[in-house]
Amino acid sequence: MNDLSDLYQEVILDHSRSPRNYRPLEAPQRQAQGHNPLCGDQVTIYLAFEGDVIKDISFQGSGCAISKASASLLTESLKGRSTAEVKRLFDQIHALMTTGQSRGADLGKMAVFAGVHKFPARVKCAMLPWRAVVAALEDEGRAPTVSTE
Amino acid sequence: MNAALDPTTPRPAAPTTAWELLRADFPILDQRVHGHPLVYLDNAATSQKPRAVLEAIDRYYRSENANVHRGIHELSNRATAAYEGARARVARFLNARSAEEIVFTRGTTEAINLVAHAWGARVRSGDAILLTEMEHHSNLVPWQLLAQRTGANLRYLPVTGDDGGLEVDRLGQLLTPEVKLFAFTHISNTLGTVNPVAELCARARGLGVVTLVDAAQSAGHLELDVQQLGCDFLAFSSHKIGGPTGLGVLYGRRELLEAMPPWQGGGDMIANVEFYASRWNVIPHKFEAGTPHIAGAVGLHAAMDYLDRIGRQRIFQHDQELAARAYEQLAGLAGIRLLGPKTGRAGLVSFHFSDVHAHDVVTVADQFGVALRGGHHCNQPLMRKLGLESTARASFYFYNTAGEVDRLVEVLREIRRFFHVPL
Known part of the structure; x- marks a missing residue:
């Protein structure tokens, strides 16, 4: 049962039950949707900036405990970050979720996702909001949609 | 804990x-x-595979393996006998009139695609294909592709709701003269509903509508008699009934199969080939281009024997x-x-x-x-x-x-x- 409690750590269960920043932004400057057609998981990320720095970030959607907690923790950890920082963090999170190693990076609470790598079928769930946020940053146009498939 | x-x-x-x-x-x-x-x-x-199936496949590769239908040597004769023996066994399994009505495919999905292409060649713009709302994507997307190719329309017999029934009362309204084919599942893979196949086929047949039954979920679980069901086509997969993956079966009524053009070209499906034209082999070979999944058919044969012993x-x-x-x-x-x-x-x-x-x-x-x-x-x-x-x-x-x-x-x-x- 150790793998299971590695995957569903208390922090993850908590954030999946009471997600933080779960609301739309009134005037988002960027937004993007993530969609997992395999299970129907859907997440929308809303972003507002001050210069290059994320001033406000929120999300809405439906999905499994892993994708919901990942989105919730993402919104907490990205406030105040620059675009370049977000992209660097994306690579570190991706490495963490696929290998279980943080390689010296300080990922804060996001470190709870190390257990996901033992569940290859669930990496997509955990990465979904991250893919959406990067799509929002890269897409100059409005509201792109990324898919896990 | x-x-x-x-x-x-x-x-x-x-x-x-x-x-x-x-x-x-x-x-x-x-x-x-x-x-x-x-x-x-x-x-x-x-499904999982019984030892009898694993051993039949192993035995085939150890003592009979060769290509079928064109060899003259002993092993080729054995492989051909094994492959055609499996076909005859499927005919008995479904109570088809003859083994010629049994076409081997890669699976249920390919069997339905075969019908959508080969039988579908007669579909014209304005024709309609009737499906139900509980169809697996494999009995839905091939018909969407056919509709896109031909300008035909799709219609759906509604599902009643969580209880998983079909609104059979709506059939009269939906089965208008435009409808050329009614394709539906025997058992829903999501709802567990067992559809009244014989009744649905009889309604369609009365109006000259061709029927296709997706038996992927039923073939290994209940007795199928295509003559009693009264269907024109029926498809199932070997791997869901204890047999190996990569093999499926299309049953087609002889008159329909004979009238259908081939859908894939290659070896074995021809009678004579010239540089600019060919003549097709007889059914069912007309629909089996290339070397078939011989070992798969041997495994399926063993699976059917196993099931029918139970x-x-x-x-x-x-x-x-x-x-x-x-x-x-x-x-x-x-x-x-x-x-x-x-x-x-x-x-x-x-x-x-x-x-x-x-x-x-x-x-x-x-x-x-x-x-x-x-x-x-x-x-x-x-x-x-x-x-x-x-x-x-x-x-x-x-x-x-x-x-x-x-x-x-x-x-x-x-x-x-x-x-x-x-x-």
Whole structure:
């Protein structure tokens, strides 16, 4: 049962039950949707900036405990970050979720996702909001949609 | 941990039933997954293979392997006899009039695609294809492609709702002269509904509408008699009835198969080839281009023999008993929504918890050794209609036991406890 409690750590269960920043932004400057057609998981990320720095970030959607907690923790950890920082963090999170190693990076609470790598079928769930946020940053146009498939 | 779920807790010895004795024929079932005895409840996706099938395939490769139909040497004769023997066995399995009505394909999906292409060549703009809302994507997308190619329209016989019935009363309204083909599933892989195939075929036949039955979920679970059902086409997959993957069967009424053009070109499907034109082989070979899955057919032959030794009627009865046992106990769990008919359902139960996502259910169940499926089950339009994104599904076969159903329920209770939701 150790793998299971590695995957569903208390922090993850908590954030999946009471997600933080779960609301739309009134005037988002960027937004993007993530969609997992395999299970129907859907997440929308809303972003507002001050210069290059994320001033406000929120999300809405439906999905499994892993994708919901990942989105919730993402919104907490990205406030105040620059675009370049977000992209660097994306690579570190991706490495963490696929290998279980943080390689010296300080990922804060996001470190709870190390257990996901033992569940290859669930990496997509955990990465979904991250893919959406990067799509929002890269897409100059409005509201792109990324898919896990 | 709950003692009942601890793999080291000794279990009381249950009386052994004849069904449990069959488990010894399936080497794969005798293993632990994540430290727990494997409880394989994903049989609607694929079934496990009895030793008789594994040995038949092994024997074929060790002593008979050669290419079929064109060799003169001894091994080729043996391989041809084995392959054509399997075809004749399928004809008996379905009570087809002759082996010529049996076409081997890669699976149910390819069989339906074959019909959509070859029979579909006669479809014209303005024609209509009637489906039901409970079709698997494999009996839906090939018809969408046909409709796009030809300008034909698709129509759907509605599903009644969570209880998983078909609005058969609407058939009269939907079966207008534009409808050329009615394709529907025998057993829904998501709802567990058993559709009244003979009745639906009779309604269509009365109006000159061709019928196709998707028997992927039924062929290994109940007796099929294509003459009694009155269908024009019927498709199923070897791997869901104890046979190997990569092989399927299309039954087609002789007159229809003979009138259809080929759909893939290559060796074996021709009678004579010239540089600019060819003549086609006779049915069923006209539809089997290239070297077929000979070993697969040998394995399927063994699987059909195995099933019929048990008796498909008895298998279906056992399926239904397990499904009823599961349904009854699951209905008692808080926050659960059960799909499909309350009674008379096939051997599967699809369910949705209001507070635990299907993927979380399946992930945690797997850690207890219980193999379930979670997702849309290749039924996206139906799930959308029912307002669901995904469900978890337990599907049974004859080697599953009442004890395994109870274990499923026990594990689901543990999962709800794990996610701190009311039991």
